[in-house]
Amino acid sequence: MAERRKGLIADNPFVDVAACLFLEDIADKQGASGMNNYLVSLATSLAKSMPEEEYATWDDFLESLVLGNSIISAFEDVITITPHCAITTECPFTKGWQEYTKRIGTFSKIHTDVAEYYNSVYKPGTINSMCIIHQTFRNAAAERIKIAGKILKIAQIAAVWEDGTRRISPDEWLPVLLEKAQISSTDLNMILRNNADVWVMYTE
Amino acid sequence: MLDVALVSLIQDMSEKAGVEGTIQYWARVGESLAKRMGKEAYMGWPSFNVALREGRTAFSIEGSVTALTDLAITDVDGDVVGYIYALETCVFNPTIVRIRYSVGELPRADSAVAEEYNNSVRDTAVCNFCVIHQRFREEVAKNISIADQALDCVQLANRGFTGDTKIAEDSLKKIGINPEYVRSLLRNYACVYAILMRGARLKGEEEEDE
Numbered sequence: 001m002a003e004r005r006k007g008l009i010a011d012n013p014f015v016d017v018a019a020c021l022f023l024e025d026i027a028d029k030q031g032a033s034g035m036n037n038y039l040v041s042l043a044t045s046l047a048k049s050m051p052e053e054e055y056a057t058w059d060d061f062l063e064s065l066v067l068g069n070s071i072i073s074a075f076e077d078v079i080t081i082t083p084h085c086a087i088t089t090e091c092p093f094t095k096g097w098q099e100y101t102k103r104i105g106t107f108s109k110i111h112t113d114v115a116e117y118y119n120s121v122y123k124p125g126t127i128n129s130m131c132i133i134h135q136t137f138r139n140a141a142a143e144r145i146k147i148a149g150k151i152l153k154i155a156q157i158a159a160v161w162e163d164g165t166r167r168i169s170p171d172e173w174l175p176v177l178l179e180k181a182q183i184s185s186t187d188l189n190m191i192l193r194n195n196a197d198v199w200v201m202y203t204e
Numbered sequence: 205m206l207d208v209a210l211v212s213l214i215q216d217m218s219e220k221a222g223v224e225g226t227i228q229y230w231a232r233v234g235e236s237l238a239k240r241m242g243k244e245a246y247m248g249w250p251s252f253n254v255a256l257r258e259g260r261t262a263f264s265i266e267g268s269v270t271a272l273t274d275l276a277i278t279d280v281d282g283d284v285v286g287y288i289y290a291l292e293t294c295v296f297n298p299t300i301v302r303i304r305y306s307v308g309e310l311p312r313a314d315s316a317v318a319e320e321y322n323n324s325v326r327d328t329a330v331c332n333f334c335v336i337h338q339r340f341r342e343e344v345a346k347n348i349s350i351a352d353q354a355l356d357c358v359q360l361a362n363r364g365f366t367g368d369t370k371i372a373e374d375s376l377k378k379i380g381i382n383p384e385y386v387r388s389l390l391r392n393y394a395c396v397y398a399i400l401m402r403g404a405r406l407k408g409e410e411e412e413d414e
Contacts, residue, residue, distance in 0.1 A: 012206070013265070015207035017265065018233045018340070021237050041213075042209045046212045049212040050308075051308065071306070074305075074306040075208070075306070093205070093206065137209070
């Protein structure tokens with residue numbers, strides 16, 4: 001079971017590197033907005049191809065999430081430190097990025113440019129193109145999950161990339177998000193030292 | 205995750221742009237990756253084979269590749285002009301497993317793309333991922349020179365996730381390797397291909413011409 005779970009989370013560096021270069025080609029022709037549209041549709045299409053979920057209680061959902069049975073945690077190792085605060089321990093694109101830097105060179109600037117575009121047009125929470133896929137997928141997957149009849153909502157709190165770059169939610173949003181997540185800003189900084197992503201989960 | 209996301213697009217893409225569109229898409233992805241990996245030059249076959257073993261060539265991104273040095277390819281004069289190489293595990297095997305446990309099944313377009321590739325390009329695909337692999341290797345070979353000579357990569361045989369195989373008998377005939385021998389290699393390897401000097405006068409080709 002653990003082996004299967006490990007295999008599910010692991011990425012495919014060959015495809016990840018190829019896809020990154022392909023995305024760069026798209027950006028050459030269609031700019032950051034074209035690349036962003038492609039990333040968003042890629043992640044949305046993936047979420048839509050996965051089965052819908054229903055849970056009777058919040059606890060049932062949390063158990064499924066942490067065990068990796070939920071579609072939300074299908075591609076990432078998720079832990080929870082409060083019932084509403086989820087943490088991705090390692091970015092699922094790490095291996096692909098490492099392979100890219102080894103085989104191709106430094107990550108093309110377009111991957112951060114497209115994130116800036118996303119942050120200004122959608123929500124300010126991404127560091128690079130990989131975060132766009134990741135966060136869009138999570139939000140689209142959440143729409144397929146019902147807990148006690150209510151649709152799951154997810155909001156990004158903070159992300160850290162492999163090189164240490166951080167993206168924390170804007171100051172005006174942060175107190176509300178931390179309150180919903182039931183953590184303090186000190187907790188957040190402690191979490192960010194050795195994890196990849198922090199997000200809050202709730203229903204309305 | 206990105207691999208599963210890309211695969212989830214295949215069905216949609218094949219419905220909108222046809223399976224030919226998906227073939228072109230995968231071919232472009234493979235081509236783009238190979239081109240961006242840059243050029244390589246080696247003094248001779250031994251240095252290339254060592255680089256391959258140590259994971260330094262572009263071919264190594266696919267995983268563990270073994271140079272079958274007992275299977276040297278010789279030209280009409282008996283000079284070594286290439287070797288046969290074998291990839292231990294298809295780089296897409298883990299992706300197929302991930303699709304099984306996350307989405308459920310491979311899109312129907314998977315086999316349709318492979319079939320179209322076998323009919324319109326060459327009969328060497330066991331699944332849609334073979335398109336990206338094979339195009340990638342062809343392009344990588346163009347970027348590598350050994351003793352100042354450009355290379356070619358020729359697909360010889362492969363085994364799919366469910367055990368189905370493809371053996372390129374015509375290519376094997378040209379390089380003078382028995383198809384049954386290559387079939388036995390598939391018991392231990394997922395993909396077998398030849399890397400050889402471009403334009404080499406192979407024994408099998410000469411016999412064919414005669």
